[in-house]
Amino acid sequence: MAKTKNVRQTALEILDAIEKNQSYSNLLLNNAIEKNQLPSKDIGLLTELIYGTLQRKMTLDFYLKPFVKNSKKTERWVMNLLRLTLYQMVYLDRIPDRAAIHEAVEIAKKQGHKGIAGMVNGVMRSIQREGLPSMDTISDPLDRLSIETSHPIWLVKRWDKQFGFEKTKEMCEQNLIAPMQTARVNLTRISRDECLETLKEEGFEVEKSPVIPEAIRVLKGNIASSRAFKWGMLTIQDESSMLVAYALGVTENEHILDACAAPGGKSTHLAEKMDNTGEVVSLDLHLHKVKLIRDNAQRLGLGNIRAITMDSRTAGERFEKEMFDRILLDAPCSGLGVMRRKPDIKYVKQEKDLTQLSSIQKDLLGTMAPLVKKGGYLVYSTCTVDEVENQNVVESFLAEHPDFEGDSSFKERMPEAVQPLINGFDLQILPQHIGSDGFYIACLRKKV
Structure with a gap:
């Protein structure tokens, strides 16, 4: 249990630092992985918790609003802990609600005091009992799209004007999907087929890009750690x-x-x-x-x-x-x-x-x-x-x-x-x- 607690505590610290210092999530995440020497199974969860909570921040705040009496006066780290916990409850099937809530209460006790722990527990139990508020209460389609996909309203309105509602909706929804790792094969050293074979031998799941003749898509594994990368056979690039x-x-x-x-x-x-x-x-x-x-x-x-x-x-x-x-x-x-x-x-x-x-x-x-x-x-x-x-x-x-x-x-x-x-x-x-x-x-x- 200690490992997962460490992951959530680390996730909270990073989310808090991002908001406090307007730092880039990718840089803070990489630093945390190096500093805490996390095992690879925990790196996946940590990445998911940070990016997921950030991606869905406005949606999570909409869901939390009826249950948090005065969110403006609530300390920043407490709001981030509530978002982090709710993200797990709403979007992560493999984590039981009780485990997410238990961890949140423990973190609240450790980082704050019993009163904060009680408040965090109360908010999460109320959401469990009463369910999430409905997006149908938002009548304006642009406002609803903004909250549903956590994109600021100024941006949604801007894109709606430039691309129309359907394309804007598709773009906002696509922005919530984690990107696939892609790489470019260095054709001065190796052919794409040979590079794919080399990666498959190393245990990576990879396929040809249907778009770029020298590109590959990575379905499983992080090829930055591959021998093929070290030997200069490829470059990670979108x-x-x-x-x-x-x-x-x-x-x-x-x-x-x-x-x-x-x-x-x-x-x-x-x-x-x-x-x-x-x-x-x-x-x-x-x-x-x-x-x-x-x-x-x-x-x-x-x-x-x-x-x-x-x-x-x-x-x-x-x-x-x-x-x-x-x-x-x-x-x-x-x-x-x-x-x-x-x-x-x-x-x-x-x-x-x-x-x-x-x-x-x-x-x-x-x-x-x-x-x-x-x-x-x-x-x-x-x-x-x-x-x-x-x-x-x-x-x-x-x-x-x-x-x-x-x-x-x-x-x-x-x-x-x-x-x-x-x-x-x-x-x-x-x-x-x-x-x-x-x-x-x-x-x-x-x-x-």
Whole structure:
């Protein structure tokens, strides 16, 4: 029993830290796993408890509201303990309610006092007796969708305006599903079939991606711990993110710039697609992130990547004009497309952030434009799903840079599975399209 108690106590501490410090869930979770040396069976439960409770936070609060007399005055850790316990009762079949409640009461005693333990016990027993309040009491469909899927109402209204109700509903529901681990096979070292065999021999359950020719999907196991990963046969990367290298359409011996490159997934993909020829210049602002790019390149056996620590906005001072055949700008963005991986984004981001980011994105595109050769390509990408950071940024860039045009021929370079989603020279992937991250890609060409 001590082990599971430790898992729930750890989960509570992480949930509390996320809320208190607005820290990223994935970073805190990884630190906790290392620090507490949890056995692998507990890592699965801890991950589920943290991500599940975060993903469903607004729904859990709706359910708790009639039973918690004054939630605003209730201490933060107590609210998190109530959410954590209710999440187990509502969403986890394999944990009996009595065990979840018993553990919660024990934690409350240890971390608070008898009064808090009694309150936690009382709330949970009342919910058991009376059942959960019904969502049918929420008459407005957007309000109900917001509470049902735990997405802030400003976001639901925004998406409803941009994509319509059905697509918004699908996207919100998809965001509650844990992402599948996917990886890209390093074709300079091994074929996809051989890599699959190697992983299966190690005991992993893996299959070919139906979307990306060099990708695999992991059904069971974490392949970051595999020998195949250590030997540089693959890179863990989302399938949407792999599409960028196709959009850029690199060929051997070209000179490529990846302007915001860390941790190096796209840089290494481009380097592999050039079969270790030419050069990919990878920029990032932070030294520790540049080290990640170098480490990845070394692990994969790629000698054609040069990683440099610098602010991409100053690239014009460092590089000559028209120096690169192709440039990738995977711009800093709100990350609204990766909520399945970072559920805390939903509650931290605000509407004004999108506008602030769009001005940075426009600046970066403007800096990159002179560095592209005539006839060369500039690909703009983000892991978000909002037109203010995507289509509007690109339209504004094209209006200010008549020497560039949208390149609709990029459709022919893209994998067949996503071709129907391409609209002229850009592509907006929603999480429900191929079960991957929400992602935007636009391909621009400098006129000759």
